[in-house]
Amino acid sequence: MRVPFQYIIRNLLVRKVTTGLTAGGMALVVFVFASILMLDEGLKKTLVNTGEINNIILTRKGSDTEVQSTIYRDQASIIETKPIVANSVDATPLLSKELVVLISLQKSNAKQQSNVVVRGTSTKGFELRPDVQISEGNFFRSGSSDIVIGSAIAKEYSNTNLGDQIYFAQRLWTIVGVFDAKKTAFDSEIWVSREQLMQAFRRKNFSIIVFRSTEKQSINTIQKEFDSDPRLSLDVKLEQDFYKDQSKALSKFINILGMTLTIIFSVGATIGSMITMNAAVANRTNEIGTLRALGFKKIEILTAFLIESIVLALIGGLIGVFGATFMEFSDFTTTNFQTFADLSFGFVMTPIIALKALIIATLMGVIGGTFPAFHAANLEIVDALRSK
Amino acid sequence: MTTPIVEITDLRKSYFRGEQVVEVLKGINLKVSEGGFTALMGPSGSGKSTLLNLIAGIDKPDVGSLTISGLDISSLSENDLAEWRSNNVGFIFQFYNLMPVLTAEQNVELPLLLSDLDAKSRKSRSRTILEMVGLGDRLDHYPNELSGGQQQRVAIARAIVTDPTLIVADEPTGDLDRNSASDVLNLLQRLNSEAGKTIIMxxxxxxxxxxxxxxxxxxxxxxxxxxxxNK
Structure with missing residues (x-):
């Protein structure tokens, strides 16, 4: 490219208003695109990070969610005796039999109620998930109507201070603690004594069983072992994979919505860029004629205008990515279509997302700039020189 | 007559104005000597600018032969013609045609970007030429910070910076006051008499x-x- 880069940059700078408006339009598209990808990344990160790497989760065969699953007490007794289940420090199986139910709670900033997961568990549930730590107050006492709530629940729902009482399953439950689950899906849950929850909901069976495996066997080997016992018709998954799978439907929805918005916005921004570049060509017809007369070739003029369009788009792209990084300071709560429970997650920016957003910006620049650049390169020199 | 640098034989050029064909040049025969200073005169629409454009290689004739330094430029491809212009022709326009976003020095350097010179040599040459036209103290000035006469001198510096065989000037004094016009004409005369440049104006x-x-x-x-x- 022999047309000086400074010529391109200064031409953008002297047209401050049009450059600003066009770059602003592009920034908006890139902002939306990057934010959607960040949301999807946040969702995946929240659900992928949920659970421990060596934890195995058992659900009834064919159940996609914990709420749908049922594990009978006699099945649970058999599982507890399996050699693959690691022992806790007190020599008892490191295994948690859990009941998972949904309740409705009033959000603090909305009129409607939202579904919240209530997990009936025991101290073993905490032991299996060392990332879940009480940040305020205490653990619930076994056999009591105490509950501990995730940090996202404490933030987004009304009457969720320590000592407040929540009514569900025809009982008042007292909040005795808040736990921090390091921005995983557990942060959007309420944990309670399993036996109390089973009584309150009149349930005899558990929803899931989570255990720590003694050795690193492939999940297929463990599945085969369970399949070989006709009494245990269960699905076996790594706990992290189980929660990751729960992000699929919502992730797909976010991506489709995001892509639709991005496509619609980007068409507008690309047309804006095309108009700006066309105006640039029209205003500089005489300059183009002069450059061609001096000996610059058509391809050099085409490249110069195309680069100008790309630079313009990249300015917008960088502004958009910069703006999107501020989304990391906010959280997003929505219903997970698979579990029907509310899930709180943040926006997460990664280098790949920034790169993808800048690629989108570049594409808009290329598409928006191609026609005007082609037009500029193909102007007749004599006609261009006559232009004022 | 010394060796002709420009040899034009039966040169014809027509344009379409709507559906009407306007014959602008009707069989021109002309020879311009190397080192000569030729003035093309005539009323508006006489075809003088068209003839200059053809000689400068920014337009192509319909019929006829147009040879510059022995090369028939009408047979060159678009890219070859562009390269030929960058090496052989210096342009001076009535309205200077400087790039408004570039400084005087950067404007003069522009044609050198098409040469093999490195950045340092390009800069040094641009400065030397600007000093030669009396604008050594205006290197960093943008065109809108210069008077008409100064802008035309920058344009002249740009035209000669590549040391071209031929300088073409289209009404170089048309937009200048009497004093500035006189300065520009004197500069062109010096280029012709001292540097031996062939000028067609x-x-x-x-x-x-x-x-x-x-x-x-x-x-x-x-x-x-x-x-x-009769000078």
């Missing part, structure tokens, strides 16, 4: 022809006289 101004050593009159697309100037 289109002008309306009879007084501008005193710097030329040959005046060619055109009217209605035909060459009506070709006379030595």
């Amino acid at each position: 289109v002008t309306h101004d009879i007084s501008a022809t005193h710097v030329a050593n040959e005046v060619v009159h055109l009217d209605k697309g035909e060459l009506i006289s070709n006379e030595a100037s």
Whole structure:
């Protein structure tokens, strides 16, 4: 490219208003695109990070969610005796039999109620998930109507201070603690004594069983072992994979919505860029004629205008990515279509997302700039020189 | 007559104006000597600017032969012609045609970007030429910070920075006051007499022809006289 880069940059700078408006339009598209990808990344990160790497989760065969699953007490007794289940420090199986139910709670900033997961568990549930730590107050006492709530629940729902009482399953439950689950899906849950929850909901069976495996066997080997016992018709998954799978439907929805918005916005921004570049060509017809007369070739003029369009788009792209990084300071709560429970997650920016957003910006620049650049390169020199 | 640098034989050029064909040049025959200073004169629409554009290689004839330094430029491809222009022709326009977003130095450096010179040599050469035209103290000035005469001198510096064989000037004094016009004409005359540059200049101004050593009159697309100037 022999047309000086400074010529391109200064031409953008002297047209401050049009450059600003066009770059602003592009920034908006890139902002939306990057934010959607960040949301999807946040969702995946929240659900992928949920659970421990060596934890195995058992659900009834064919159940996609914990709420749908049922594990009978006699099945649970058999599982507890399996050699693959690691022992806790007190020599008892490191295994948690859990009941998972949904309740409705009033959000603090909305009129409607939202579904919240209530997990009936025991101290073993905490032991299996060392990332879940009480940040305020205490653990619930076994056999009591105490509950501990995730940090996202404490933030987004009304009457969720320590000592407040929540009514569900025809009982008042007292909040005795808040736990921090390091921005995983557990942060959007309420944990309670399993036996109390089973009584309150009149349930005899558990929803899931989570255990720590003694050795690193492939999940297929463990599945085969369970399949070989006709009494245990269960699905076996790594706990992290189980929660990751729960992000699929919502992730797909976010991506489709995001892509639709991005496509619609980007068409507008690309047309804006095309108009700006066309105006640039029209205003500089005489300059183009002069450059061609001096000996610059058509391809050099085409490249110069195309680069100008790309630079313009990249300015917008960088502004958009910069703006999107501020989304990391906010959280997003929505219903997970698979579990029907509310899930709180943040926006997460990664280098790949920034790169993808800048690629989108570049594409808009290329598409928006191609026609005007082609037009500029193909102007007749004599006609261009006559232009004022 | 010394060796001709420009040899034009039966040159014709027409344009379409709507559906009407306008014959602008009707079989021009002309020779311009190497190191000469030729003024093309004639009323508006006589075809002088068209003839200059053809000689400069920014337009192509319909019929006829147009040879510059022995090369038939009408047979060159678009890219070859662009390269030929960058190496052989220096342009001076009536309205200077400087890039408004580049400084005087950057404007002069522009044609050198098409050469093999490195950045340091390009800069040094641009500065030398600007000093030669008396604008050594205006290197970093943008065109809108210069007077018309100064802008035309920057344009002249740009035209000669590549040391071209031929300088074409289209009404170089047409937009200047009397004093600035006189400065520009004197500069062109120096380039011709001291640096030996061949100059072809289109002008309306009879007084501008005193710097030329040959005046060619055109009217209605035909060459009506070709006379030595009485300078």
